[in-house]
Amino acid sequence: METAELGRRIYQTAHLTGEFLLRSGQVTGEYFDKYRFEADPMLLDEVAAAMVALVPADTEVLAGLEMGGIPVVTALSRHTGLPCAFVRKRAKEYGTRRLAEGADVAGRRVTIVEDVVTTGGQIVLSTQDLRTAGATITHAVCVINRNPTTPDPLTEAGLTLHALLTPADLTSGEHLG
Known part of the structure; x- marks a missing residue:
């Protein structure tokens, strides 16, 4: 599927209108609910298929970040055949007490998988934890890079971000119905 068509479908699925309270306390008439495209199995499968080309060839494990990266990494793993790990923001204090569940990451070349990136802050934090x-880890992939002009925290952490879509890809087809 063409990137423009994929962006249009994600926009149609995730763009909501109404009255929404933002974390900042402001009220807005529009909201992008990323979980709506992640919860659509056919659309998520098409997104993952399109992301395969973004995964560096030397990747041994895909690591999806809690919470939105988990469905994306699962679908991407299915398309690449690579094992995946599910990365928590903090290691559990019970059970296995692991930060990353699923595939073992120690001694392996890992690519971080995220759904939507704004500043890259969580990718940097999780990368530090996984490197420890x-x-x-030298690469991260995401479905949407909300702010493609600010990769500085990622670059400073020695990471290259590969994004499938930008906001322009999502809104360029909104008038097409």
Whole structure:
């Protein structure tokens, strides 16, 4: 599927109108609910298929970040055949007490998988934690990079971000119905 068509479908699925209270306390008439496209199995499958080309060839494990990266990494793993890990923001204090569940990341080349990136802050934090656990990480992939002009925190952390879509890809087809 063409990127423009994929962006249009994501926009149609996730763009909501109404009255929405933002974390900042402001009220807005529009809202982008990323979980709506992640919860659509056919659309998520098409997104993952399109993301395969973004995954570096030397990747051994895909690591999806809690929470939105989990459905994306699962679908992407299915398309690439690579094992995946599910990365928490903090290690559990019970059970396995692991930060990353699923595939082992120690001593492996890991690519971070996220749904939507704005500043890259959570990618940087999770990368630091996974590197401490023995992973080698130099790349991250995402469905949407909300702010493609500010990769500085990622670059400073030694990461290259590969995005499938930008906001322009989502809104360029909104008038097409």
